[in-house]
Amino acid sequence: MKLRYLLVWAVISCSIFKVKGQELPLDPKVRTGKLSNGFTYFIRHNQEPKNRVVMYLANKVGSILETDAQVGLAHFTEHMSFNGTKHYPKSELVSYLQKVGVRFGADLNAYTGFDETVYQLPLPSDNPEILNNGIQIMRDWAQEAILDTEDINNERGVIMEEMRLGKGASERMQRKTLPLLLNRSRYASRLPIGTEQVLFGFKPDVIRTFYRDWYRPNLQALIIVGDIDVNEMEKIIKSKFSDLKNPDREKPRTRYTVPLTGKNQFIVVTDKETPQTVMQIIVKHKAKQVKTALDYRGAMVRSLFNQILGGRYTELSKKEGTPYLNGGAGIKNLMGLFDTYETSVVAKPGELEKGFKAVWRECRRIQLFGFTQSELDRAKLNYLNGMEESMKEKDKIRSDAYVNEYLQFFLKQTAAPGFAKENELVTGFIPGITLRELNAVVKEYIIASNRDILIMAPEKDRASLPDENKVLSWIKGVDGEKLENFKDSVSTLPLLIHTPLAGKIVNEAYDQVLGIKTLVLSNGVRVILKKTDFKNNEILFNGFSKGGTSLYSDADYQTAVNAASIVSLSGVGNYNSIQLNKFLLGKQVNVAPYVNELVQGFNGITTIRDLETSLQLVYGYFTEPRKDVTVFEGLTANAKSRVVNRGSSPDEVFSDTLNAVLGNYNIRRTGPTLEKINQINLDKAIRIYKERFADASGFTFTFTGSIDEEKIKPLLETYLGSLPSTYKKQEFRSLGIHIPEGNISKTVYKGAEQKANVYLVFSGKFDYTYENRIKLDAIKAVLEIRMVERLREEESGVYTPSVKVNSSKYPEERFSLVVSFGCAPANVERLVAAALDEVASLGSNGSVQINVDKYRAEATRQHESGLTTNGFWLSYITGQLLNNDPLDQVFGFDTLINQISTSSVRETAKKYLTGKNLIKLILLPEK
Incomplete structure (x- = not known):
């Protein structure tokens, strides 16, 4: 009988292992298909939130596919998709979506990476016309961007301003360290933002060639999740996207990689504007994909490894005499290209050696002794409890979460088996994970080859920074220390010292x-x-x-x-x-x-x-x-x-x-x-x-x-009923601190980059009522629309102008409105004048009706969404109580929104944005 049992168990084990080695099936609740032209689609019905749908257009097209003459044009193409398509020429696409309550930048957005470009569009799904138009926008993005020469030339300035915003110490140091990290591969020369030389110098036909070559259906997928009819949506997709064409002479979509050389590398980079010294040791490994059940199990083992190691560093940071500002280690993913074991320390001034050794000592400790059983038991319990709590919310998962799973499945072939299957994998695998497996991860990842050592520090400290041999001697010194195993001290006392005496x-x-x-x-x-x-x-x-x-x-x-x-x-x-x-x-x-x-x-x-x-x-x-x-x-x-x-x-x-x-x-x-x-x-x-x-x-x-x-x-x-009470209720007192009145202008000269930051601050006394707060919010919205139109689209001088408002009832009834943007130093005066002109125009002419309509649509949609979240209600109730305002004000929102008009905007702007209290604050580079 015993032999038969063992033979049966052997057969079962072999069967399970075979299943574990197979690729996990895609979530059965998503409808997927591929058209004859290679276009892929994923559709899922989901009612969180109700009457909403999220659409993503994913393209396996990124900066890695650019030729030397096209560097930066994958990202430029993404911009141009918002600047004119077949059915939405010029800026009509953004304008139309704003009319139906979609915010540009917050809701409507896109991103370009090395290997992909992704467009996202959330929409109301309870209006068939809006839903159909959303599909048409996706169709236009797929292959019908206009790429008009005038629009291309206008967009050069906008992208240059986006590039300018990223400039500074971090960007300068990244430009030096990235080639080393990426082993001087093609990726190192294909940062998505591009170069000034190409962005200013390319001919329009160069970007059109890029678009024709790569925006093609066999590299694209449409992901739609939301409160929609899946069958009807599938019919529409087949009708709309089946006629997309692949190029006659199709370029091969090469899968570029970064080869692991086996070599170790070292670099020190300094900059006079960086405030801290950072040291990283990055050991690169081939990225592990998650396709099978065994892959999923391996990912869980690495997650437990990170959780336990992170806990050790958290504990270390709270002990006496911690010799660094921040430190830690763990398994990470580097840009989707590598899995890495990264050890990092942010050093205290003059204490890099001491800080690094303290961080590395913990790496050495796990090499010598591994982890403890109590640490693993606690981490496994945390993992299981997290999954259990997630399962309780399985019917409340928001559409965005599903979209992101299917996105990674399409772009990187990462398994997306669905929530039920993931729960099965977690509850099935976690109990059986052993210390031996975690300690094997230590041996696999903490090795002395394919290792990069990076030091980034203030320029003034360059002379005191170590060279490679010095750092290696630090590592050798710690490796030679006699260390003790980690003591996992756990208290079994009750949380509270005293038992509360309950009230009533x-x-x-x-x-x-x-x-x-x-x-x-x-x-x-x-x-x-x-x-x-x-x-x-x-x-x-x-x-x-x-x-x-x-x-x-x-x-x-x-x-x-x-x-x-x-x-x-x-x-x-x-x-x-x-x-x-x-x-x-x-x-x-x-x-x-x-x-x-x-x-x-x-x-x-x-x-x-x-x-x-x-x-x-x-x-x-x-x-x-x-x-x-x-x-x-x-x-x-x-x-x-x-x-x-x-x-x-x-x-x-x-x-x-x-x-x-x-x-x-x-x-x-x-x-x-x-x-x-x-x-x-x-x-x-x-x-x-x-x-x-x-x-x-x-x-x-x-x-x-x-x-x-x-x-x-x-x-x-x-x-709560047991809490002490003295019944000496106190009030806060007014300190009289508020934005000063009058006209103030101040310029700060700091930094080496040719970039400026501008803040224009309007402020003053405010009649604090619910109605006036909504009017102020309307001014913020219509003014921000105009700032984008004027400063970005017409002037090509900024990337993301921002308008923010704040109002308070206590300790004083006051408001502030802040217009801010980054730009070239040479353009500051011109753009400040344009921004102030728009503010003045609101007070004299009001807003055009279309912008008022856009505000009302956006505010209504945002309010509807807010009413269905716990966070909204907590914030609203707390705010009303603090301000001694009635809790039922929320029910007056629709009436007040519908009362917003061009005249109410004009009158509110005329009253509050007089220019009498205006502060101009400008950051310019050092002379």
Whole structure:
């Protein structure tokens, strides 16, 4: 009998292994097909969100296919697809989509990589005309871009501005390190953004040739997921895309690779504008594809490896005397070309050797001893719990997630077996993964060949940087140390030191219109419950009371503003921060206290199962905060290290200046300094924190999501009803800090690149009402449309002009509107004049009707989407309560939106954008 059992098991095992070695089938819930011309499609019905559909056009076409004369033209082609197609000439495509509520840049977008170009279009699906037009847009993108000569020439300036935005220390260093990382392969000379020489010099026929050669159906796929009829959509796709033509003389689509040479490489790159020293050791391996069940299992093993190793570095960072700002190691993917084992350290000034050795020491430790069983057990439990929680949301997965899976399946042949199959694989494989397998990963990935060592540092430190032999001696030195195995210390104590003495619910009220239950607890805490079915297993919450840092003097401000972060990083109750991380692993819990200028409170996200743990944390942070000297000293030491070279970065210098000017140079608005960091006092921080959370009677907690009222009530009574109350409710105080009035102009000269940043800030007093907030939002929207049309399309002077608005009721009723953009220094005056002209025009002429219509369509669609998310309701309810505004204002949105007109835009702009309070802040390169 025993022999028969063994023989049967051997047959079964061989069968399973055979299945594991087969490619995983595609998700059975997606309809897929390939037309006779090679065009591929994926269609899936999904109702999250309802009445919405997401369409992607994927092209296996990227910068790697460019000739030397075409460098940058794959990306240029992507731009041109928005600038005129057969059915939407000039800029009509963007204009049409804005009319139906699709935002350019946020919703409507595209990207170009080395090997692919992908266009994305989210649309409402409840209007057949809009849906059909969306398919037509995809058809136009596939093969019917116009590529008009005038449009091409106009777009050169826009793309140059996009290139300009990316310039700086990081880009300059990348240009030097990338050829080494990519082994000087074709990829190293095909950055998608291109070169100025080609972008300014190419003839229009060159880009047309690229388009004809590569935008062809046998390299394309259409992915459609949303609230649609799959059968009907398939008929439309076959009708619309079957006549796409491949070229008569078809160029072969070469699959380029980066060969592994077996050699080791070393490079040091410095730049006067980089503020930190970074060192990386990157060991390159052939990329592992995930096609079969065995591949999937291997990916899970590597994921567990990263999770455990990441936990070790997190623990190390919280120990006394950590000699680096940031450090870690793990398996990563480099641009889809390699799998890598990357060790990195961001060093403290003058401490590169010490910091690197500390990071490398952990790599050596796992080489010698591997991982521990308790670490693996905890990581496996976390993996399984994560999948279990995801399964609870399986019918609430948003369409974007499915689209991205099918996109990777088409572009990279990455398996997309569907959620049910993935759950089967995870629950089947995870329990059987062993320490031996994880330790085998160590031997496979941490090797001494195909290894690149990169050092990037400030120019002023060049003389003190090590050469290759010095770094190798550091590695050899650590490898020769006598190390001990990692001790996985886990606490078995309860989270809380004291058992809460539960309070009682003393009052309940239900608002049937809003679907909100209001509870009052015996200690004065108020609780708002908004039950929804947007997710099956998501609970968001916020608790706040008034006061904040406004109640403390300028001398205590630095301590007060850092008090909550010091406490939250120190642990809670019986657990220090290291123990707490391990305790929470496997739980879907994120709870964080905060103290800002006007209020103090908590933000949290959790699930039904882990709600009690989340409330225990709230109770613990309220009543049992910990004081950890090691954590405090590490935080302040790191903060000081980051300040040392802050002045070398143009962006940080400009940001500090911007905040200082807009804050009227109040000490609470100026940038970080060593003096400010030295003002932070640990004992005072704990005292201030306890003061802010001493009186629960002033707190209001709002919960939204998957709420079971009968189950949550006793938890609220136990953990919130037991909070201490002194009934000395406090209010915040006005500090009188606001954007200064009058006309101010300031220019910062910093940086070597020929790039400028411009901020135009309008501000002043504001009549804070729901109606006026919507009017201000309308001004923001129509002005941003005009900024794109004027500064980008007409002037070809910017890439992404931005308009932002902010309004506040407390401590003062004020508003600000900020127009910002990057451009060439020579164009600053011209573009500032054009931007101010558009602002002035709003006050004198209002907006054209079409732009008002675009705003109303976009705002309506965004509002509709927001109403179906827990995040919207939590933010809305919390904001209304903080401002003492009625909760039913949300129901007036449609009426107020429909009242927005050209005249209301004109009158609002005339009232607030007078130009009397205008601040111009400009960053220019050093003279």
